[in-house]
Amino acid sequence: MYIILGYDDIGNALVRNLSKSGEEIFVIDTDESALFGLKESNLHTHVADIRTFDLGALPEKHTIAFVLLQKNFKDNLTLVRRIKKLFPDKFIVSRATDEKEASALIENGADRVVQTTRIITNTFLSELEAAKIKRSASHLVSVIKTATRKGLAIFLQDNPDPDAIASGLALKRIAEKYDIQSGIYYGGNIGYRQNKTLVNLLKADLIRLKTTDEAQKIINAADKTALIEASIPSKNNILPAHAIPNIIIDHHQTDLHLVKGEFIEIVPKIGATSTIMTRYMRQLGIVPDSSLATALRYGIRVDTGGFTRNTTTEDLEAAAYLSPLVDVGLLKQIENLPMSAETIDILGKAIRNREVRGPYLISFVEYITDRDALPQAAELMIQLEGVSTVLVFGIDKNKVQLSARSIDSSVNLALLLQKAFGFMNAGGHANMAAGSIDLGTFGNINNKALSSVIFDTIRKKFFTAAGVDIEKWEVPKKLELMINNGTRN
Numbered sequence: 001m002y003i004i005l006g007y008d009d010i011g012n013a014l015v016r017n018l019s020k021s022g023e024e025i026f027v028i029d030t031d032e033s034a035l036f037g038l039k040e041s042n043l044h045t046h047v048a049d050i051r052t053f054d055l056g057a058l059p060e061k062h063t064i065a066f067v068l069l070q071k072n073f074k075d076n077l078t079l080v081r082r083i084k085k086l087f088p089d090k091f092i093v094s095r096a097t098d099e100k101e102a103s104a105l106i107e108n109g110a111d112r113v114v115q116t117t118r119i120i121t122n123t124f125l126s127e128l129e130a131a132k133i134k135r136s137a138s139h140l141v142s143v144i145k146t147a148t149r150k151g152l153a154i155f156l157q158d159n160p161d162p163d164a165i166a167s168g169l170a171l172k173r174i175a176e177k178y179d180i181q182s183g184i185y186y187g188g189n190i191g192y193r194q195n196k197t198l199v200n201l202l203k204a205d206l207i208r209l210k211t212t213d214e215a216q217k218i219i220n221a222a223d224k225t226a227l228i229e230a231s232i233p234s235k236n237n238i239l240p241a242h243a244i245p246n247i248i249i250d251h252h253q254t255d256l257h258l259v260k261g262e263f264i265e266i267v268p269k270i271g272a273t274s275t276i277m278t279r280y281m282r283q284l285g286i287v288p289d290s291s292l293a294t295a296l297r298y299g300i301r302v303d304t305g306g307f308t309r310n311t312t313t314e315d316l317e318a319a320a321y322l323s324p325l326v327d328v329g330l331l332k333q334i335e336n337l338p339m340s341a342e343t344i345d346i347l348g349k350a351i352r353n354r355e356v357r358g359p360y361l362i363s364f365v366e367y368i369t370d371r372d373a374l375p376q377a378a379e380l381m382i383q384l385e386g387v388s389t390v391l392v393f394g395i396d397k398n399k400v401q402l403s404a405r406s407i408d409s410s411v412n413l414a415l416l417l418q419k420a421f422g423f424m425n426a427g428g429h430a431n432m433a434a435g436s437i438d439l440g441t442f443g444n445i446n447n448k449a450l451s452s453v454i455f456d457t458i459r460k461k462f463f464t465a466a467g468v469d470i471e472k473w474e475v476p477k478k479l480e481l482m483i484n485n486g487t488r489n
Helices: 008-019 075-087 099-107 115-146 160-178 191-202 212-219 273-283 290-303 313-325 326-337 341-352 373-381 413-421 447-465 470-487
Strands: 002-005 024-030 045-046 063-068 091-096 112-115 154-158 180-188 206-208 224-228 248-251 265-267 355-356 360-367 388-397 399-406 426-428 432-438
Touching: 002 008, 008 024, 008 470, 045 075, 063 075, 075 091, 075 099, 091 099, 099 112, 112 115, 115 248, 115 265, 115 273, 154 160, 154 212, 160 180, 160 191, 160 224, 160 273, 160 290, 160 413, 180 212, 191 290, 191 326, 248 360, 273 290, 273 313, 290 313, 290 326, 341 355, 341 360, 341 373, 355 470, 360 373, 360 447, 373 399, 388 413, 388 447, 399 413, 413 426, 413 432, 413 447, 447 470
Parallel strands: 002 024, 002 063, 024 045, 063 091, 091 112, 154 180, 154 224, 180 206, 224 248, 248 265, 360 388
Antiparallel strands: 355 360, 388 399, 399 432, 426 432
16 A cells, blocks of 8 residues: 555646556545545545644555655655654655755655655756757758768778767768768778677778878768767868868867867767767667667777766667667677787787886887777776776887776876877877877887887876876885895895
C-alpha cells in the first residue's frame, strides 16, 4: 500500500499511474470535492485535516511508502517527524521547493525528497535544449543545401581517429539525404590498426592529402567545406591557415574568438563528436545503417575511454540509441585486433624511458611510425602508482607527436600543453590532450643530436609549464646515481 497525504495536480498524476500497478492506495486530503472522482477499486480516500489526523489509525502494516504532498513546507516537516516517530521503519517521500527545505526534511527523517522547482527547471532546460538542437540541425541543413552545384568537401583532423572518421561519415550521410555530393579528406596518416580496420571494413572512401596546396584545390572545387574534429584551419588539420570552413563541428576546447564559419557547433562538455552527429541524425529523422551506427558507437566509446572519462548524459543517450543498430560482428572485428610489434616496442620504450617528477611523468619513445601507439602508452603510464599526469612523445617523420593523460582534477591538460608548446601545437580536453610540433622549430640539427635536443626541450617546456622545479628534483636524482654507482663499485 501507498499512503498519500495531500492531493493536488501532482497527487492526481501520481495516483493515476500508481493505480495501474494494482497496489492499494490510500489518499487523505482536506478537500472532499478533490477526492470525489477517485473510484478505482484499489483506491481508498479519506477526508481529514492532516494536522489533527490520528496517523496511528492508518492501515500501515503493508505500507510500502508514505508520500507527503502538502503545499505547506511546515506541514510536510511536521508529518515527517510524526510518521518517523510512529513508524520508524517506513519509507517516506516528500515534496520540497528548494535545497533548504529538502535538507530539513532529510535531517528529520525523510528518505527521499523531490524538489518541484528542480523538476520544472530541468524539464524546461531539456525542452530548451531540444529546441536548440532543432534550430542547429535546421541551420546545418540550410548550409549543406546550398552546395548543389559542386558539392561539400569534408575535412577531418589530421591522423583521424574513430570519432573523426565516424563523424565525417555521418555528415556525408546527412548530405546524401538532401542529394548533396560530398568527399572526405584528411592529412597525416591513418596508422593505428583499429582505425585502418574500421575504414576498410566500412569501405569508407577517405582521401589522404599531403599538402595544403592539395587541400586548397579541393576547397576551390567545392561549393562548401566542413571541418570535423578540429576548429581552426591548419591546427591539427590539412586546411591552409587562411581558409574559412563553412561548417565546423567539434568537441575539443578551443579559443572561440579564433573560430570562423557559417555554421559552428563546438561542445567541449560532450565526450565525442560522434555524439553530436548522432543527435543531428536523430533530429533529422535519419536512421544510420548498421555500419555507420557501429562506427559512431565505437567513436563514442573510444573518445570516452569506454565511458570512463568526459562522459555526459548526451554520450550515454547516443550510445543507447545506437546500440540496437550496431553490427556486433563488425564491432568485434575492430576491437579484437592483435597488438602490432611496433606498439609493443613503443610501450616498452615508454616504460624504460620514463622520468617522474612528483605526480608528473614524461617519456620519450624516440622514433616512431605509428603515432597512434602514443595514446596507448600514455594510458598505460597513467596507471603507475603515484603518477597523475603523463606526457608521452616521439618523433614521427618531420614532427614531434605528443599524447597526454591526467587523472588530476586540478590539471587542465589542453591548457597545460598549449602553455608549454603553443596554442596552435596542442589541444584536447582537461584530462586527455595531444599535440604536434613541426621539427622546423628545432632548427638545423643533425640526426645524431636531434633526439637529445628534442628530449631536453620538451622536458623543460612541459615541467616549467606544470610549475615543477626541475632543479629541485635533479639533486635527489644525482644523489641516487651516486649511491647506485657506489653500490656497484
